[in-house]
Amino acid sequence: MANSDESATIYEVAQRAGVSIATVSRALRGTGPVAAKTRERVLRAVEELRFTPSRLGVSLASGRHAANGIVFPDLSGPYFAEVLLGYEEVASELGRSVIILSTRGRAAVPDLVRDLSRRVDGMVIFGQTVRDDVVAEIVASGLPLVMIARDTVAGADVVSSENTESAARLARHLLGHGYRRFALAGGHDNGDITQRWTSIGQVLGDHGLTPPEPSPCEFTVEGGYALGRSLLSGPRPEAIVCADDQVALGVILAAEELGLSVPGDVAITGWDDIMAARHARPALTTVRQPMRDLGARAARALDELITGSRDAPSSQVIPTELVVRASCGPHPLEEA
Amino acid sequence: MANSDESATIYEVAQRAGVSIATVSRALRGTGPVAAKTRERVLRAVEELRFTPSRLGVSLASGRHAANGIVFPDLSGPYFAEVLLGYEEVASELGRSVIILSTRGRAAVPDLVRDLSRRVDGMVIFGQTVRDDVVAEIVASGLPLVMIARDTVAGADVVSSENTESAARLARHLLGHGYRRFALAGGHDNGDITQRWTSIGQVLGDHGLTPPEPSPCEFTVEGGYALGRSLLSGPRPEAIVCADDQVALGVILAAEELGLSVPGDVAITGWDDIMAARHARPALTTVRQPMRDLGARAARALDELITGSRDAPSSQVIPTELVVRASCGPHPLEEA
DNA sequence: GAGAAAAATGTAAGCGCTTACATGAGCGAG
DNA sequence: CTCGCTCATGTAAGCGCTTACATTTTTCTC
Structure with a gap:
């Protein structure tokens, strides 16, 4: 024994x-x-x-790590955790361990990423977490790579969720409520969010409105709160479209503190449909992202790349769903 | 180039x-x-x-993986993600990659864990995710091991958050509201939660009340919702103490649907203080767990075990904090 | 029952590094 | 100028496996 x-x-x-x-x-x-x-x-x-x-012996001799990496900015919100969940599930099914790397607050990200790349058979990187030249370096090294939520990269697969059409849908919905003065909460990040702002701007433009400039803020509840205080203190917009649910929750908090009613005085929408969106007061109108599916698809795409069962890089866009709740105003004519 | x-x-x-x-x-x-x-x-x-x-070459020759594992049941709630966040942060600082393994819905958990154990220098396991005999096997193999949220295991470190005293505090607070008929939502899991129920039972007993039997349910919003419907349909308790915030949120949803007011008709409390707790309607009284800290400490403890800088197994209990919000009733005399 | 093909097993060369030990070079002291 | 050190470097033996190839054993076939 x-x-x-x-x-x-x-x-x-x-x-x-x-x-x-x-x-x-x-x-x-x-x-x-x-x-x-x-x-x-x-x-x-x-x-x-x-x-x-011994895994080391096996790996060294067979030339495969049986492990995949995933690089994300943070794990504090529900978004990345959910994606990771979907990713791990599929990767594990395919017999691959998952090595995680969070870049938040990390100084030497390029080194960490390079290091990671030497211990996996392939990796997934969230858009905007790793400098472009480092990404290019990875691609050049021949390591199978899948990017999530990012515009196309030569030599890598991309998996992202639909932004343009759903943002337009959201904008039209808000216009349908009669709102005309909009604010956009959360700056550009050159990824998903830029696509959304562009699309919303387009719709507003089509309706003869001047698209507002997005107001930058951290993508956290606190960031949303701070921005909310400032947005709601000056000339008040009728609707605040937030970059994600956390920001929206922060804005709601700010509104509450300023004695404003949501959606009575101002309509607020989020993006992602995290758990808190459903339980918030008022419940948050948002766009549901298939986060778990995003991760799962990334894992499958990566597997195809690794096994070589597919040759050409692929680019998948996963549909999203507009979830209308109370925070954008009363809905006499129920819309699906 | x-x-x-x-x-x-x-x-x-x-x-x-x-x-x-x-x-x-x-x-x-x-x-x-x-x-x-x-x-x-x-x-x-x-x-x-x-x-x-090549990491493989280095590792094989030097005999160390420079990687740690972590085994958790799921990543869907905020709890495990937060712990993981704290864990990864510290582990990465210490130069160790983190390999994750989620057991949810996985059939061959023991094999997966064994496999993981062969590719790391040490691992962290959440209580109740891995069978005791497998844990014992790991310990016997000499692999440094830290358990989270579990009663002591011979040969392994344990890091957990304080349950007994904080549960008692919660119980006393609710008694202070005048509630006498309690329900406990969420069955035993032989870990943290059992400790809480025991402690609450004790306090109630001390006050001449018969401690209620915990009602089992899944530790999700849906699980809480289902249980809430049933608890609130029969003879109604005055206060429902839930095993975690997700369950509590589900119960609130059920109450709302049944036309009951919280806390007017029934007081509800959670545990963990996840993000949604703060934004829920009503905001949830709960016990804040230092989830990130839990992970960070586990990582440090594991590092000590691996480097051998500590010999004897240690057992840490991290304090928690009672967070009183609206869901347990009005608070004339503000308590810290 | 001999010969050939098939099946089972063994041998040894890596995989890419680290590191103990051996060897070689450079330098001050006598 | 030589001896004995010290600093630099090279040699080669692993680390624990996989796998091509060689060798031995079985199993058929006629």
Whole structure:
């Protein structure tokens, strides 16, 4: 029962079973023929020694890590956690471990990413977490790479969720409420959010309105709160479209504190449909992103790249869903 | 500029620099003396070849993975994501990658855990995600192990957050509101939650009340909703203490749907203080867990175990904080 | 029952590094 | 100028596996 501290090697198994290490390897991996009796003896030895192959040995010899990386900015909001969840689930099914790397507050991101790239068979990177030249370096190294929520990158797959059409839908919905003075909460990040602002600007323009300049803020509840205080203190917009739900929740908090009613005095919308959106007061109108699916698809795409079952880079856009709740105003004519 | 697909090895660097691989290794790792000129030549070759050492080679030769594992049940709620966040941050600082493993819906958990254990220098496991015999196996193998939110395990560190005293505090607070008929939402899981129920039961008993039997439910909003419907349909309790915030949010939803006012008709409390707790309607009285800190401490404890800077297993209990909001009733005498 | 093909097993060369030990070069002291 | 050190560097043995190839054993076929 008492195991030695160090676990057994394939040599010890071979010796105990009275065969060569090659036979042990074959018996265990099923590559090459092994007589039934021999296999049994090997398995018994494996059992008795509680042998598990060293991953390092296996990986070094076979040339694959059986691990994938994923790089995201943060894990504090629900967004990335959900994507990660979907990713891990699929990756694990495909027999790959997942190594995570969060860049928030990290100084030497390029080094960390390079380091990560040396211990995986492929990796997923969220848009805007890693400098373009580093991404290019990864691509050039031949490492299979999938980008999430980013515009196309030569040599890498891209998986993102639909922004343009859903943002337009949201804008039209708000126009339908009769709002004309809009504010956009959350600056550009050159990724998803820029697409949304552009699309909303377009719709507003089509309706003869001057598209507002997005007001930058941190994509957190606190960031939204701070921005909300300032947006709601001056000449008040009728509707504040927020870059994500967390910002929207912060803006709602600010409105509440200023004694303003939502949506009575100002309509507020978010993006993502995180858990808190449903439970907020008022419940938040938002656009549901298929976050888990995003991760799952990234994992599948990456697997295809790694196994080489697909040659050309692919680019997937996953549809989103407008979720209308109370924060954008009363809805006499119920819309799906 | 055009790199070959496969990245360079230490041999190519050595050749280019006109030295032996040993010298390259020494120059790069700073082990052993290297003449300034030589070092320079090596570094130039490294630069030109864009050489990065193969992790597998390094690990196999040096015997360390420079990676830690973490096993959790799920990533869908905010709880585990926050812990993971704190964990990754510290682990990364300490130069260790983090490999994650989520057990939710996974069939062969023991195999997955064993597999993980072969590719890390140490791992963290959340209580109740892995069978006790598998945990024992890991411990026996000599792999440094830290358990989170679990009662003590021989041979492993334990990091958990305080439950007994904070649960008692919560119970006393509710008694102070005058509530006498309690319900406990969420069954035992033999970990944190059992401790809380026990403590609450104790306090109620001390006050001459019969402690209620906890009603099992899934630890999700949906689980809480389902249980809430049933708890609130029969003879109604005055206060429902929920195992975590998600359950509490579900119960609030159920109450709302049944036309009951919270806290007017029934008081509801959660546990964890997730983001949605603050934004819920009504805002949720709950107990804040230092989730990020939990992860950070686990990472540090694990590091001590791995480097051997500490010999005896340690057991840390992190204090929690009662957060009183609206969902448990009006508070004439403001309590900290 | 001999010979050939098929099946089973063994041998040994890596995979890309680290590092103990051996060797060689440079330098001050006598 | 030589001896004995010290500093630099090279050599080679692993680390624990996989796998191509060589070798031995079985199993058929006629």
